[in-house]
Amino acid sequence: MDAALFPLINQSHSPALDDVMLLASAVGKAAFVWVAVALIAMVYPARRMAAFRVLIAVLCAYALVDGVLKRVVDRDRPFVQHADVRLIDQRPDTSSFPSGHAASAFAGALATSRLFPAARIVWWPLAILIAVSRVYVGAHWPTDVLAGALIGVAVAWFTLGGRRAGGLGGWRTGG
Numbered sequence: 001m002d003a004a005l006f007p008l009i010n011q012s013h014s015p016a017l018d019d020v021m022l023l024a025s026a027v028g029k030a031a032f033v034w035v036a037v038a039l040i041a042m043v044y045p046a047r048r049m050a051a052f053r054v055l056i057a058v059l060c061a062y063a064l065v066d067g068v069l070k071r072v073v074d075r076d077r078p079f080v081q082h083a084d085v086r087l088i089d090q091r092p093d094t095s096s097f098p099s100g101h102a103a104s105a106f107a108g109a110l111a112t113s114r115l116f117p118a119a120r121i122v123w124w125p126l127a128i129l130i131a132v133s134r135v136y137v138g139a140h141w142p143t144d145v146l147a148g149a150l151i152g153v154a155v156a157w158f159t160l161g162g163r164r165a166g167g168l169g170g171w172r173t174g175g
Helices: 002-010 015-041 045-073 100-115 117-136 142-159
Strands: none
Touching: 002 117, 002 142, 015 045, 015 100, 015 117, 045 100, 045 142, 100 117, 100 142, 117 142
């Protein structure tokens, strides 16, 4: 899968797409976009607890991926294994598997979909864009991103209590 998908995504460049992908990668760094949304939502008392759960979801996803799994798996990044990889972002110094950007993005998308359900049409495409950007910029293999996305969803599912509250993307934690 990596051998087929990586070159298709990483070698397809244009200046405009480079800018979009660099921006997506930047807003996904350290779960910036999800933390920002949660902090803004905390201003409103009715949304404070759900916003707190967004922070917990992305923090737990980050801790699991960057604190545990990357150290255990210790997979080389694409630019380390292949000289022809087009790296258009900074050289991360951690291992490649799984993608922390993807884990945080998908945990954030699921949790913010609960926080602001009407905006899930924004959260999920943003999470996908952040995840794909990591392959595009040359920092991750496609399976790194896929694993990160699955971990992010699982962590957020656990953090939010895992039960669906009817409708598309509506999640609740109790009762």
